[in-house]
Amino acid sequence: AQSVTQLGSHVSVSEGALVLLRCNYSSSVPPYLFWYVQYPNQGLQLLLKYTTGATLVKGINGFEAEFKKSETSFHLTKPSAHMSDAAEYFCAVSESNRYSSASKIIFGSGTRLSIRP
Amino acid sequence: NAGVTQTPKFQVLKTGQSMTLQCAQDMNHNSMYWYRQDPGMGLRLIYYSASEGTTDKGEVPNGYNVSRLNKREFSLRLESAAPSQTSVYFCASRGPGANVLTFGAGSRLTVL
Numbered sequence: 736a737q738s739v740t741q742l743g744s745h746v747s748v749s750e751g752a753l754v755l756l757r758c759n760y761s762s763s764v765p766p767y768l769f770w771y772v773q774y775p776n777q778g779l780q781l782l783l784k785y786t787t788g789a790t791l792v793k794g795i796n797g798f799e800a801e802f803k804k805s806e807t808s809f810h811l812t813k814p815s816a817h818m819s820d821a822a823e824y825f826c827a828v829s830e831s832n833r834y835s836s837a838s839k840i841i842f843g844s845g846t847r848l849s850i851r852p
Numbered sequence: 853n854a855g856v857t858q859t860p861k862f863q864v865l866k867t868g869q870s871m872t873l874q875c876a877q878d879m880n881h882n883s884m885y886w887y888r889q890d891p892g893m894g895l896r897l898i899y900y901s902a903s904e905g906t907t908d909k910g911e912v913p914n915g916y917n918v919s920r921l922n923k924r925e926f927s928l929r930l931e932s933a934a935p936s937q938t939s940v941y942f943c944a945s946r947g948p949g950a951n952v953l954t955f956g957a958g959s960r961l962t963v964l
Contacts, residue, residue, distance in 0.1 A: 741894075744892060767951050769951075769952070769953075771953075777957070778942060778955035778956060778957050778958055779895075779942070779944075779953070779955045780955070781952050781953070784951060784952060786951055825894055825895065829951065838902075839897055839900060839908075839910060840885065840897070840900075840946075840953060841897060841911070842887070842894045842895040842896070842897075843894050844892060844893055844894035845892075845894045845895075
């Protein structure tokens with residue numbers, strides 16, 4: 736069964752600094768990996784996803800993530816933090832194949848990102 | 853284009869009462885999901901439905917039942933609510949090949 740571990744429930748960085756949010760996964764088959772963002776009192780929205788192909792994935796708002804199979808990781812980065820990036824971030828894994836959406840999608844426990852002025 | 857609509861947005865129950873959370877999507881998606889969100893625990897999958905007429909247990913199904921009424925609607929029922937079910941509940945749907953979840957706005961449930 737698949738699982739996701741997010742290291743660090745709370746990360747605080749200064750505005751303009753590098754953002755690094757860590758995600759490690761466990762999956763018995765090649766995974767699909769996702770990062771979602773949740774702003775206060777809202778639902779979740781997709782930041783980026785990895786399904787197949789290029790291992791460096793670019794998302795919205797300047798975020799990117801790299802799939803590293805050897806490390807079973809999918810860390811999220813952004814070169815320069817902005818105040819508007821303050822939110823909770825969730826990593827997720829799915830074991831679906833491309834022909835079916837019939838699968839579980841499992842989320843990590845989340846990382847709250849705070850930005851210091 | 854409404855996407856995923858959940859009702860109600862807020863509900864307060866007493867222990868032992870029952871209620872149903874409703875979810876509907878207008879994107880013609882096959883798969884639908886129910887999650888609960890609790891502080892420090894992220895989103896945990898309660899039940900999901902790959903297609904109309906099928907449902908499967910997720911990580912935390914105990915105390916819940918679901919019904920996939922048709923392709924659009926997927927309801928979550930609490931037969932006898934407990935304080936441990938106080939949470940924010942999210943419904944989501946997923947189309948084939950998209951591999952992306954579209955979430956509703958959430959339903960905040962408090963059980964006293």
